[in-house]
Amino acid sequence: MRRESLIISTLVELADNLVDRFDIIDILTLLSDRCVEALDVDAAGVLLGSPGGQLQFVASSSESMRVLELLQIQTNEGPCVDCYRSAAPVVNVDLAESGGRWPDFTPRALVHGFRSVHSLPLRLRGTTIGALNLFRTSQGAMEDDDVAAAQGLAHVATIAILQHRAMLDATILNEQLDHALTSRVIIEQAKGIISEATHCGMDQAFGRLRAHSRNHNEGLTGIASAIVAGTLRASELDASK
Numbered sequence: 001m002r003r004e005s006l007i008i009s010t011l012v013e014l015a016d017n018l019v020d021r022f023d024i025i026d027i028l029t030l031l032s033d034r035c036v037e038a039l040d041v042d043a044a045g046v047l048l049g050s051p052g053g054q055l056q057f058v059a060s061s062s063e064s065m066r067v068l069e070l071l072q073i074q075t076n077e078g079p080c081v082d083c084y085r086s087a088a089p090v091v092n093v094d095l096a097e098s099g100g101r102w103p104d105f106t107p108r109a110l111v112h113g114f115r116s117v118h119s120l121p122l123r124l125r126g127t128t129i130g131a132l133n134l135f136r137t138s139q140g141a142m143e144d145d146d147v148a149a150a151q152g153l154a155h156v157a158t159i160a161i162l163q164h165r166a167m168l169d170a171t172i173l174n175e176q177l178d179h180a181l182t183s184r185v186i187i188e189q190a191k192g193i194i195s196e197a198t199h200c201g202m203d204q205a206f207g208r209l210r211a212h213s214r215n216h217n218e219g220l221t222g223i224a225s226a227i228v229a230g231t232l233r234a235s236e237l238d239a240s241k
Contacts, residue, residue: 006038007149023219024048024161024180025187028059031132031157033210036061039146041134043114045069046122047080048130048180055084055130056181063202064112065135071108078105083119083131089151090119092141115139120151122158129158183221190224197234207240 013030028046035044045060047069055073060066072078079090079102094116095106109117114135122130132154136142187209194205209227213220215238226232
């Protein structure tokens with residue numbers, strides 16, 4: 001599918017989530033996956049700020065990306081952290097030439113095979129709620145059109161989240177964030193169960209979760225919960241493409 005068609009499809013899916021149901025995990029996993037599918041990037045992930053301002057890992061397109069997102073939180077450094085703090089894009093950073101900018105993050109990113117990084121704010125009218133990370137395994141700048149497309153998708157996801165937040169009071173908002181973080185734990189547990197049961201890697205396990213979620217129009221958390229509870233066996237999941 002051409003980039004333009006994928007982007008339009010993503011916008012429709014984001015809008016559909018607003019009308020029908022709303023799950024932060026599903027919204028931001030869709031954003032991560034479609035950035036990889038439609039743009040010239042190899043991995044994507046999202047960190048979201050809590051009401052207290054602390055960054056939290058929410059979604060990623062791969063296991064390597066998840067590890068690096070968590071590392072940024074633990075070390076309080078990296079492109080996503082800088083982007084969130086400044087509310088400004090961090091783009092076209094060549095990791096091999098980044099010097100001591102991110103002394104803990106850069107070596108780990110290089111070990112995972114990434115060569116350039118980009119981070120775009122989830123921002124609307126002065127409110128920044130998180131950042132979208134885009135990593136590439138090749139050096140060189142992203143095309144301006146790809147950067148603009150990624151920022152556009154990030155804006156739409158931000159609008160979806162902020163509109164939903166506007167309908168909630170602070171107590172419910174905190175409960176929703178707690179639910180999102182609990183969902184991440186359940187998804188990681190399910191990935192481990194699938195990996196062990198089917199003798200595959202964690203990326204492949206996550207791929208099967210996503211494929212089953214898409215094919216059956218069910219949320220990732222619901223599928224993962226069924227795996228953890230034993231009501232759905234790993235062998236019954238649809239194969240990832």
